[in-house]
Amino acid sequence: xxxxxxxxxxxxxxxxxxxxxxxxxxxxxxxxxxxxxxxxxxxxxxxxxxxxxxxxxxxxxxxxxxxxxxxxxxxxxxxxxxxxxxxxxxxxxxxxxxxxxxxxxxxxxxxxxxxxxxxxxxxxxxxxxxxxxxxxxxxxxxxxxxxxxxxxxxxxxxxxx
Numbered sequence: 698x699x700x701x702x703x704x705x706x707x708x709x710x711x712x713x714x715x716x717x718x719x720x721x722x723x724x725x726x727x728x729x730x731x732x733x734x735x736x737x738x739x740x741x742x743x744x745x746x747x748x749x750x751x752x753x754x755x756x757x758x759x760x761x762x763x764x765x766x767x768x769x770x771x772x773x774x775x776x777x778x779x780x781x782x783x784x785x786x787x788x789x790x791x792x793x794x795x796x797x798x799x800x801x802x803x804x805x806x807x808x809x810x811x812x813x814x815x816x817x818x819x820x821x822x823x824x825x826x827x828x829x830x831x832x833x834x835x836x837x838x839x840x841x842x843x844x845x846x847x848x849x850x851x852x853x854x855x856x857x858x
Contacts, residue, residue: 701754705747705764709771712743714779716772743768744835752840753847761843765836769828776824777817784812 719739726732744765751757751764784795793799794808 701750702764702767705751705768706771708743708746709768710775712768713772713775716740717776717779717783740769740772740831741835743772744832744839748836748839749843751836752843756844758837758840758844761840762833762835762837765839766829766832769832770825773821773824773828777820780820781813781817 716739720736723732723736726735747764747768748761752761755761783789784792785797788796794802794804795812799805
């Protein structure tokens with residue numbers, strides 16, 4: 698495995714955790730069109746950070762698409778795993794029953810089963826296919842545009858018309 702793919706995973710993981718907080722900030726925006734543009738548009742950032750270096754290194758838009766797909770998938774997994782960590786160890790004011798300090802409560806495990814099944818695994822199941830398909834298409838397009846933009850131009854010899 699190339700070192701850059703480890704970097705792509707780290708970019709995805711860091712973006713997934715940052716996006717967890719970013720999504721909360723965007724919930725209070727209006728109008729809805731602006732909110733959607735900012736929530737979805739931010740996903741171009743990790744795609745750019747991985748697709749362009751991959752296209753530069755391999756001269757392949759296909760591999761740039763794979764890099765973006767990989768990074769987006771890592772981001773989705775990190776987002777939902779961070780959600781679980783936040784609920785269990787950091788705490789969420791609206792969900793105090795999920796914090797580890799309430800583990801002695803009789804409904805603690807039942808609550809976690811529901812959260813794991815529907816919120817965390819359900820979210821992963823919902824968003825990973827989009828990360829796979831959308832990440833590949835966005836990375837492939839970015840890589841292709843980069844390669845088209847940086848395509849070597851034939852040089853003109855002096856004195857030739």
